[in-house]
Amino acid sequence: MxxxxxxxxxxxxxxxxxxxxxxxxxxxSDYDGRTFYEIFVRAFKDSDGDGIGDLRGVTDSLDYLEDLGVQGLWLMPINSSPSYHGYDVTDYYSINSQYGTLEDLKELIVEADKRDIMIVMDMVINHTSSEHPWFKEASSSPDSKYRDYYIFTEDEKKSREASPMGAGAPWVKNSIREEYYYALFWGGMPDLNFDNEGLREELKKIAKFYLELGIDGFRLDAAKWIYNNTEDNLQWWREYNSYVKEINPKAVLIGEVWDNISGMEPYAEVLDSFFVFSMGEDIIKGLTWKNLNGIGDKLSASHKRLKEKNPDFVPAPFLSNHDQNRVMNQLMNIDKYKAAAVIYLTMPGTPYIYYGEELGMSGKKPDERIREPFLWSENLKENTQWIDITNDSSIALENQRDKEDSLFNLYKTIINLRKNNPVLRLGDIEALEQDHKEVYAVERTYEESKAYIFVSLAEGESEVNIEKGSYNILYSNINEQESLDTEGKLKLKAREILIIKKAD
Structure with missing residues (x-):
């Protein structure tokens, strides 16, 4: 890049x-319309035989990701940290030694660039680890220059305050001094004090370091919890985004703003992109209850709201991530799983795939179980060993590659269709009027092109309205024809998935 x-x-x-x-x-934008892939490095690919996934393992896997059609990677935390997950950073300028070195990261960036694959990394600046040198010094000495990097109080009443997240207590007793410090997520993750100008400048320098290294942007952890109010959050992210764009105008900031569409909407003005949690939730819910007719309207309405807020904003749809039960555990049905994949991978914006989603990996809370090793091989010793594997090893990649109807090959097909058809990457979306509860039907339009996506869960045929004309069949799980003609009506077969594009 x-x-x-x-x-x-x-x-x-x-x-x-x-x-x-x-x-x-x-x-x-270079970012708009790509398909991204979220990687938990520890669980992905081991290059040196120690059982822990590493950056060289990701580099070794780039050909696989390119073949899948992926054009962007989100690396979950790779900085030094005492925890397996990495969301409590101890040194922003170094790489977790189990993952490799800065030189390994540079090599990954170079090799990804050769394949036109963008790389964004988790930027965890809402809080640090309690083991970070800043906090160690700040918590032990009131005269430390880092004291005001964090939020301390001697008011014991604070310890009984309720968390703004709705559960637990955010104030934690300092084990060294008679005082409390603010840690919204956990005592091992003390929150940073963004009212401190010195801290804000320090965080900007960290961004500069990685942008100059070649990183294409950042996924911003806990973006809505920098302050406990939206106005101050927006002011900070506007400042941060402006700074980042001074260094690289094409860099992207993707926020974790876990909320409903109304709560997320204001952030569309200060960030380039964010994960649209409500879209994935609507898709899963609709498929669970076999009620698809309203999904297209919801997805279209959400997309329009965000674009009206900021025409350059790029939504990031997804089905699940490292904080949620995996798709298979939510749907419990491979046909519904395939339907979910087609729906969200043909939406506007930049969709994100959670590693192993393309294999149908399962996993539900606790978090370690939704972050199990990627299944390259049915021979479990050929996968990472950071935790034992409870997934069914028969779904391993090596077993799905040559099966035409495998989930993996569906993902590969749809992602590459998206990659090669601008209308599926960049087009607007509108729901088609139709009367079948078990049918999803939308139109995508871009410049002079029109494409239609149909997903049916019905056990029998369904008839839908469509513009009269000739169409090329881009994908069908049933129809082997290459084209079709309509007189204003289209009959979908039982449980058919169909993507068509109007002939020129």
């Missing part, structure tokens, strides 16, 4: 000099 960034800057300068700056603003 570094080469493309440098080229973009040169083009930008030339266009300004020639008075054509408006043309730059019309260009489609």
């Amino acid at each position: 570094r080469k493309r960034y440098i080229s973009a800057v040169l083009i930008f300068i030339l266009l300004i000099l020639s008075g054509c700056q408006g043309k730059v603003e019309e260009q489609v």
Whole structure:
């Protein structure tokens, strides 16, 4: 991505000099429409035989990801940390030694760039680890220069305050001094004090370090909890985003703003993208109850709201992530699973796949069980060994590659269809009017192109309205034809998944 960034800057300068700056603003973002893949490095691929996934393992897997159609990676926390998950950082400028080194990260960036794969990394700056040198010094000495990097109080009444998240107590007793510190998520993760200007500048320097290393952007952990109010959060992320864009105008900030669409909407003005939790929830719920007719309207309405807030905003749909039970545990049915994949991978924005989702890996809370080793092989010793594997090893990648109807091959097909058809990446979305509760039907439009996505859970045929004309069949799980003609009606077979594009 570094080469493309440098080229973009040169083009930008030339266009300004020639008075054509408006043309730059019309260009489609490099991020918009790609398919991203979320990786828990510890669980993904082991390159050195120690049983722990590492950055070199991710580099070794780039050909697999490219073949799958992936054009972006989100690396879960890779900085130094005392925990298996990494969301309590002890050194922002170093890599977890179990994952490798900064040189390994640089190599990954270079090799990903050769394949046109963007890389964003988790930026965990809502809090640090209680083992971070800043906090150690701040908690032991009131005169420390880091004291105001955190939030302390001697008011014992604070310890009885309720958490703004709705459960637990956010104030934790300092084991060294007679006082309390604020830690919204856990005592081992003390919150940072964003009212401190020195801290804010320090956090910007960390962003600069990785952007200059070649990272394409950041997934912002706990983006809505920097402050306990939206207005102050927006002010900070606007400041941070402005700083990041000064270093790399094409860098992207993707926020974790876990809320309903109304709660998320304001962040569309200050971030480039965020994960639209409600979209995945609506898809899962609709498939669970076999009520698909309203999903298209909901997805279309959410997309329009976000675009009205900011025309350049890019929604990030997904089905599940590292904090949620896996899709298989929510749907418990492979046909519904395939339907869910087709629906969200043909939506506008930049969809995210949680590693192993394309295999149908299972897992439900506690968190370790939704972060089990990726199943490369049925021979469990050929996968990472960071935790024992409870998944059915028969779903391993090696067993799905050559099965035409496998979940893996469905993901590969749909992702590459999206990659090769701008209308499926960048088009607007509208629900089609139809009377079948068990049918999902939407239209995607981009410039002069139109595509239609149909998903039926019905046990019999369903008839839907569609514009008269000739269509190319991009995908069907039943129909082997390459094209079809309609007179304004289209009959879907039982449990059919169909993606068609209007012929030129």
